[in-house]
Amino acid sequence: MMGEMTADVAIEVEDLSKAYGAHQAVRGISFTVRRGEVFGLLGPNGAGKTTTVEILEGYRQRSAGRVAVLGMDPGPRPSALRERIGIVLQSSGLYRHLTVQEAVSHWAGFYDAPRDVAGTIALSGLEAVAGQRTRTLSGGQQRRLDFALALIGDPELVFLDEPTTGFDPAARRQAWETVRSLQELGKTVLLTTHYLDEAQALADRVAIVKDGAILAEGAPGELGAASRRYRVAWRDADGAPRERETEDPTPLLHELTGAALARGERVHELSVTQPSLEDVYLELTAEVAPG
Amino acid sequence: MSDHALDPVRSARAQRSSVAWRRAAWRQYRLERKMFWRNPSAAFFNFLLPLIFLALFGAIFSEREADLQVIVPGIAGMAVMSTTFSALAMNITYLRESGVLKRIYGTPLPTSAYLAGIAGNAVTNTALQLAFITAAGSVVFGLQWPQDWAALAVFAVVGVVCFASLGVALSHAIPNFDSAPAYVNAAFLPVIFISGVFYDADNAPGFLRVVAEVLPLKHLIDGLSGAMVTGDGLADQAGALLMLALWAAAGLVLAVRGFSWERRRD
Numbered sequence: 001m002m003g004e005m006t007a008d009v010a011i012e013v014e015d016l017s018k019a020y021g022a023h024q025a026v027r028g029i030s031f032t033v034r035r036g037e038v039f040g041l042l043g044p045n046g047a048g049k050t051t052t053v054e055i056l057e058g059y060r061q062r063s064a065g066r067v068a069v070l071g072m073d074p075g076p077r078p079s080a081l082r083e084r085i086g087i088v089l090q091s092s093g094l095y096r097h098l099t100v101q102e103a104v105s106h107w108a109g110f111y112d113a114p115r116d117v118a119g120t121i122a123l124s125g126l127e128a129v130a131g132q133r134t135r136t137l138s139g140g141q142q143r144r145l146d147f148a149l150a151l152i153g154d155p156e157l158v159f160l161d162e163p164t165t166g167f168d169p170a171a172r173r174q175a176w177e178t179v180r181s182l183q184e185l186g187k188t189v190l191l192t193t194h195y196l197d198e199a200q201a202l203a204d205r206v207a208i209v210k211d212g213a214i215l216a217e218g219a220p221g222e223l224g225a226a227s228r229r230y231r232v233a234w235r236d237a238d239g240a241p242r243e244r245e246t247e248d249p250t251p252l253l254h255e256l257t258g259a260a261l262a263r264g265e266r267v268h269e270l271s272v273t274q275p276s277l278e279d280v281y282l283e284l285t286a287e288v289a290p291g
Numbered sequence: 292m293s294d295h296a297l298d299p300v301r302s303a304r305a306q307r308s309s310v311a312w313r314r315a316a317w318r319q320y321r322l323e324r325k326m327f328w329r330n331p332s333a334a335f336f337n338f339l340l341p342l343i344f345l346a347l348f349g350a351i352f353s354e355r356e357a358d359l360q361v362i363v364p365g366i367a368g369m370a371v372m373s374t375t376f377s378a379l380a381m382n383i384t385y386l387r388e389s390g391v392l393k394r395i396y397g398t399p400l401p402t403s404a405y406l407a408g409i410a411g412n413a414v415t416n417t418a419l420q421l422a423f424i425t426a427a428g429s430v431v432f433g434l435q436w437p438q439d440w441a442a443l444a445v446f447a448v449v450g451v452v453c454f455a456s457l458g459v460a461l462s463h464a465i466p467n468f469d470s471a472p473a474y475v476n477a478a479f480l481p482v483i484f485i486s487g488v489f490y491d492a493d494n495a496p497g498f499l500r501v502v503a504e505v506l507p508l509k510h511l512i513d514g515l516s517g518a519m520v521t522g523d524g525l526a527d528q529a530g531a532l533l534m535l536a537l538w539a540a541a542g543l544v545l546a547v548r549g550f551s552w553e554r555r556r557d
Contacts, residue, residue, distance in 0.1 A: 058397070059393070059552075079399045079401070082397065087394075089394060089397070092389075092390035092393055093390035093394065094389075095326060097330050098325075098326065107398070110400045111399060112399075
């Protein structure tokens with residue numbers, strides 16, 4: 001039953017759908033985000049990640065399904081909900097003629113119980129540029145200001161939509177550190193990304209999304225294991241590489257090793273692997289060849 | 292629970308939220324003022340340009356009282372239009388397209404308090420301009436002080452509501468910020484030329500007079516002229532006031548109905 005577990009559940013999504021005219025952007029998505037968890041929606045561009053997140057943030061109205069964010073329906077955008085969430089949009093403008101310090105302290109005034117302004121600027125790594133106008137900031141610094149403005153209300157739940165798209169590797173690492181510090185502060189984070197390594201590095205659990213549906217869900221390390229398929233590779237008696245996928249490798253291994261022993265040889269280059277998250281992701285999101 | 296028990300709670304909550312609303316709108320207004328003065332191009336176009344026009348035309352028509360009596364209310368009407376219509380059409384388009392509106396929309400700041408702060412900034416510019424122009428008309432150009440202050444105030448208020456809402460409504464039609472100046476000037480420049488800012492509109496060719504009669508600016512200038520120069524009361528200017536009010540009503544409906552916090556390309 002929905003609503004009974006709200007104490008330790010931050011987001012509950014049940015059979016969520018969203019259509020734009022004839023285009024079905026989200027088709028029957030369900031997932032649950034627990035409090036204190038970093039949950040990743042991983043998928044290619046156009047998979048429906050942003051639409052899903054913007055429904056949870058109150059920017060869009062769903063076509064069907066049930067949604068609870070911190071126990072509230074985000075549809076009518078209750079101010080009690082906006083008080084408790086922080087949003088980092090994919091891209092959003094800044095007041096170009098304010099300093100970082102002025103912007104953060106103005107934003108603090110929107111909330112009943114904001115965080116400390118100087119502390120939030122420090123947490124976001126903006127101390128050195130606090131007195132600078134926002135239009136003089138680099139792309140990475142502007143993104144950190146996005147984080148600061150999303151955190152200043154001391155939200156319980158933070159939405160991060162593609163937080164590092166277009167970043168160079170150093171800026172990405174810094175953004176990842178900020179996300180980790182959010183988790184250390186006990187925040188719940190819902191993250192969308194189309195970078196596999198980002199989901200792996202940050203998320204406690206990942207849902208792989210494609211064409212508006214969730215294809216797989218689980219901890220990054222378990223997603224591969226959950227597929228319960230093993231890939232067995234070896235070289236046969238003629239030295240040719242062979243590979244076979246199986247749910248249970250035991251009989252195959254028995255057959256291979258038995259045959260090799262009977263010939264008095266070794267099985268060369270034998271390996272048994274389970275697919276990694278990357279394999280699962282690539283397989284699930286691959287375009288099916290037409291026909 | 293009885294109604295008696297509920298009502299005080301509800302009214303206390305409503306009172307607290309109305310105090311919070313006014314505080315939020317005031318904070319936003321102060322921020323908008325600060326940013327306005329830090330943005331040199333906004334400060335120039337919204338503030339100095341009408342005053343430069345007044346100085347130039349005042350110099351050209353100096354000592355010709357009949358012309359000055361046309362140009363001073365005309366530039367006052369133009370100032371109302373540029374500080375509200377042009378400024379808000381540009382500003383709302385910028386805020387929408389840059390994503391500031393969307394960001395604000397995700398915070399607890401009430402949208403109405405936010406827009407009140409932005410509108411308050413524009414109206415402050417209107418009030419300052421009207422004060423400068425009125426004072427310059429008397430002190431510099433030797434015209435009489437306005438004959439009917441009440442009529443001046445009524446026309447200024449209705450004119451501000453009219454042109455502010457039309458400016459917001461126009462922003463809904465502007466697809467991106469790069470094209471905003473073109474849209475705004477395509478409306479602003481023809482209207483100021485046919486509505487009698489720089490000459491008496493009654494001397495214009497017939498078809499232009501018809502167009503000007505249908506548009507709001509000529510009626511605002513007629514009303515301001517009546518209040519400042521001739522001393523016609525509101526009763527004599529009822530037709531002009533009615534036209535302005537009709538445009539204001541249409542503008543308000545369009546401004547509210549088309550409003551979107553989202554970028555056009557999204």
